Amino acid sequence: MKTTLAALALAGIVSAEAVLAEVPDLGGREVVVVTENAYPPLQFVDPGSGEAIGWEYDAMAEIGERLNIRVVYENISWDAMIAAVSEGQYDMGMTGITIREDRMEKVDFSDSYMVSQMMMIVAGDEARFDDDESFAANPDLLAGAQPGTTPFYVTIYDILDGDEANPRVIQFETFGAALQALRTGDVDLVLSDSTAANGYVSASEGKLKIVGEPLGTEEFGFIFPKGSDLVGPMNAAIADMKADGTLDALNTKWFLEYKLGQ
Numbered sequence: 001m002k003t004t005l006a007a008l009a010l011a012g013i014v015s016a017e018a019v020l021a022e023v024p025d026l027g028g029r030e031v032v033v034v035t036e037n038a039y040p041p042l043q044f045v046d047p048g049s050g051e052a053i054g055w056e057y058d059a060m061a062e063i064g065e066r067l068n069i070r071v072v073y074e075n076i077s078w079d080a081m082i083a084a085v086s087e088g089q090y091d092m093g094m095t096g097i098t099i100r101e102d103r104m105e106k107v108d109f110s111d112s113y114m115v116s117q118m119m120m121i122v123a124g125d126e127a128r129f130d131d132d133e134s135f136a137a138n139p140d141l142l143a144g145a146q147p148g149t150t151p152f153y154v155t156i157y158d159i160l161d162g163d164e165a166n167p168r169v170i171q172f173e174t175f176g177a178a179l180q181a182l183r184t185g186d187v188d189l190v191l192s193d194s195t196a197a198n199g200y201v202s203a204s205e206g207k208l209k210i211v212g213e214p215l216g217t218e219e220f221g222f223i224f225p226k227g228s229d230l231v232g233p234m235n236a237a238i239a240d241m242k243a244d245g246t247l248d249a250l251n252t253k254w255f256l257e258y259k260l261g262q
Contacts, residue, residue: 144178
């Protein structure tokens, strides 16, 4: 294990801290994890069974076994999540959270468990634009996004003019609402990371498509209150799952084999 982790650290895949300790046993400790359940296929409520499922739930089940912790889930809206975790209301947060310096001022992040790129999702018959420049050049086109999220900031700063009050960006409380607005033609563009975007498009039966080039790269991590003693164990578990292929298996299950909406 130590040799494998060291090799991963040298390759820049895991942090040096993860090399210092093998996966610890936390003795059945209860860990309260808060999530939004609104970001398929990472975490969402299955419309058929009503069960909360997804990539992150499977990952946490694996982490729970490896660390010997008892995971308890709570739900909260995205716009309240970082503040709630920062204040110590929960032990940990998960919902495909991009690791960013401004967020690091409020919470601690785990090592990255997934790397993705931001993609442009449009209607399947969209012909007015085919990349970010042609979208920006047409003032009649609208984008949908959740405020405070990476898609919102990329839309504002990388595609448009940097004005967070730009009326061309229609704000929605959830990503699902923004995506529904795209389907009904109320907005013309929604951004999502490539992993989720490919899932939405493959499940849409041609009603959605991806256009343009990727708009930058982002890394996802779990969040914790500042100074949490869970960060080190979580990093060790993530490194262990990378080393033995578990994360790759989860990617295959949720982004290739699982069909959203079925």
